[in-house]
Amino acid sequence: MKTGLLEAFRIIMQTGTVAGAADALGRSQSAVSRMLDRLEEELQIKLFERRKGRVLPTPEAHALIEDVERAFISLNDLKTRAQQVRDGHESNLTIAVLPALGIQFLPRVVGRFSRRNPEIGVTSHVLTSQSVEQWVARHQVELGLAETPFRRSGFETWAFIDEPYVLAVNSEHRLAQLDLVRPNDLKGEKMIQWTSIVAARRLLDELLQHAGVTVKCTAETSMSSAMVAMVRENLGVALIDPITALLTRDPQVAIRRFQPELPCRIARMMPQKDYQREVVDAFLGCAEEERDALLALRDW
Template sequence: MSVNPQLYTAFQAIMRAGTVSGAAELLGRSQPAVSRMIDKLEDSVGVKLFERRKGRVVPTHAAHLLLDEVERLFVSMATLEDFGRRMALGQDSGVGVASLPALGLDFMPEVVARFRALRPQARVVLNVRMSVTVEKWVATQQVDFGLAETPFQLSGFETRIFADSSYVVAMPADHPLAGLDEVTPAHLNGVDFVGWTPAVTARRIFDDIMQGAGVVPQMLVESTMSAPMCSLVRRGLGVAVVDPFTAWAQRDPSLVFRPFLPRIPCRIALLQPETRNPTALAEDLIGLSETLRDEAVTEIFD
C-alpha cells in the first residue's frame, strides 16, 4: 500500500473539523475534491472510515484508530523536515521530550526554563501526551526521553523510576479538613468530591480504598487530569485527590494539600530508547528534572 500524504491530510482535516465542508475550508479545496480523496483513502486502507448520514460524516471505530497512526506519521515527517533544515543551517540537534500531563503542563516548563538559562542556544521540543503515547514515542525513537506513569504496555525502551511518591488531597484553605495533618476515607464521608473519570488508574485504586472503608464520596464532578481538578477545588466545588507534581504547580494561598492515607502511589518512570545513547543535552535536561523533582516533593510533603 503506497502512502499518499495528501489523502491522510484530508482525513486528518475531516477528523478535526467534523464535516467535509469544514475540512475543505481548512485545506483550501472544494468539498467534492475532499470527498474524492477520502474515497481513495478508504479504497487504499481497505476499511470504511466514515458513515454518511444525512449530509454528515460520522467517523467509524477504524477512523479513530487510524487518526493516532496518522498523527504519529505527521510528527515523524515534521521531525525529518525539521532535521533537514537544522542540518542545512549547521545547527546542533536539540532535545525532544514526551511527558504525561502531570509533569508536562507545569513541571517540565519550569525545567525547560532552567535548562535554557544554562543552554540558551539549545532547542527543546516538549510534547505533552498521555502515558501510553509517551511509550510509543520513546519506543519508536521520536524523542530523546519520556516521562510516563507505570505500569507499561509496550517494550523497546529502558526505564528507571523517576518518582515514587503519593497522591495528596487538595482542598480550599478554609475547608474544615484543612486543619488535619492527613486525610483518610472516613474524613471524606459526606464531603463534596471532585474525582477522576473511571478510565484513570488512580480512580480505580481510590474506589477500592473507599469501598473497603465503607465510604461513598459525593462525587459531583469528574475530570481526567489533576490540573483542572485543582481549578475546580479552587472554585469551591469540593476536595480532590491529585498527583503531587500538579499540587506543587498549583500551590497558592487559596489551596492546601494534605497526605491521603492509605497511600495511593504515584509512580512515574523515565523512559529512554534502548538502542540510542542519550545526548549530553538530554542528560542535562534529565538532571535538571531530577533536581526539580526533589524540590517539588520536599515542598509538598514537608
C-alpha cells in the first residue's frame, strides 16, 4: 500500500473535506477522491460517508486513524534518524513515557543526560500508559515508562517507581488540617477524578465502594498536573502521583498522605530485541538519579 493513500486519509480526517485535503496535497479534488476510493478498496472498509460536499468518518475510520498517525510518526522518526546519520550523528534514543513523568520529570532527565552525552539526541513521546505499552511491544521506541499492570507481552520490564499516591487538597480546605486522610474523611467531598483508563481510578473506586463512601466527581482528567491546577482553583481534592506532587509545589495546594495506600507502580520497559543497550542504560541511570533526588524531598 502506498503511503500517499494513507496520507490522503490522514489529511481528510484532519480537514473534514476533500477540498481541504486537495489543497494540502496540491492535487485536484477528483484525484483525492480517487485515492480515497482506492484506499477503501484495498482495505475493504468504508471509511467515509459523503454528504453535501463533506466527508463524515465512519466508526472504522476513527478506529484506524490512531494507527495511521503512529505510522507517520515512525516515518518522521526515520527521516530524522537518516538526517542524523547524514550529519554524522548516528546515536539517537527514542522513548515513550506516561504523562505523569512526561511533562516535568522527563525534561529534567533529558537535560541531565544531554549534558553528559551531547552527541546523542533524544526523541520523546508522551502517551497514555496503554499506548506506551503498545509502542514498546511493537518496537517503535527503545525505552518506555508506564504504569502497571500491563496487558501485552514482548518486552522486558523492571520496577522504576513503587510509591503510594498522595492526596492534593486546597491549602484552605478542611482536610489540609490533617496529616493523614482516610476514605471516611472524603464522604460527600468534591473530587477531581482520574479518567477510567487510569489504573488509579479503578483502585480508588473499589476502595471507596468497599468503605461505603460517596464523593461528588467535579471533573475527570488523565493528567496529575491538571489535577493540581484544579485543586488550586478549589474544584475539589485529587489523588495524584508522588512525582507530580514533588514537581508542582504550590503554596495553595497541600499534599497529604492517604491510607490505605494505593500504589503508584511505574515500570521501565524495553523491547525484546537488539537495541542500544549502553545508551538506554545511560539514560536510565540519569532517570534513576533524578527520581532518587526528587523522592528525597518528600515531606509528607
